[in-house]
């Protein structure tokens with residue numbers, strides 16, 4: 001499990017400050033990732049989206065073009081400056097999306113309100129990732145799906161140590177921690193991993209709410 005405990009009131013303030021600062025250059029520095037398989041990963045994962053969709057940590061809206069036509073989109077981000085860019089991108093693409101500034105650790109939606117909840121490269125930046133992932137489990141419908149594209153700490157011991165060492169620097173400079181154990185965090189948040197595609201440090205995860213044993217569900 002990763003992420004220092006924070007009070008809810010302050011959970012998103014550090015990422016908000018960092019991403020408000022990097023918003024003007026985010027697309028510029030993230031674009032090389034597109035040519036290293038980023039677009040294919042986003043497309044492969046997000047074509048699964050169905051129905052009423054929530055994207056958390058939408059950033060500048062780099063996923064918007066990959067959602068199937070016909071889904072109803074809501075998206076949140078803690079950074080207003082990132083959302084301004086997402087709004088402009090949605091306009092350019094002609095995609096309707098309800099955008100809201102909010103913290104994934106305290107989502108402003110009722111339980112079980114979405115068929116699909118998606119995120120890409122978000123749980124590297126959220127202050128308490130398990131708390132955020134638990135919120136995803138709360139707002140997704142019992143038969144819904146959670147789609148995650150995340151980079152994680154390398155399994156190789158030496159690289160893992162290197163990423164541990166570099167992580168405080170990447171956090172301060174751009175926002176993400178590069179040594180998160182997101183698969184473990186998903187499980188710690190009470191979600192069930194149905195499918196995972198592992199490619200280097202990348203994980204494409206399809207998760208669902210853990211099914212409660214019948215007796216517990218009735219209680």
Ligand SMILES: C[S@@+](CC[C@H](N)C(=O)[O-])C[C@H]1O[C@@H](n2cnc3c(N)ncnc32)[C@H](O)[C@@H]1O
Nearest residue numbers: 012015019057058059077078079103104120126
């Ligand atoms: C690395 S960017 C990824 C943006 C986008 N998902 C993408 O794939 O390009 C991480 C995003 O997560 C957002 N974020 C970080 N912590 C958050 C939180 N607690 N609640 C909501 N959004 C958060 C940041 O503001 C930023 O837009």
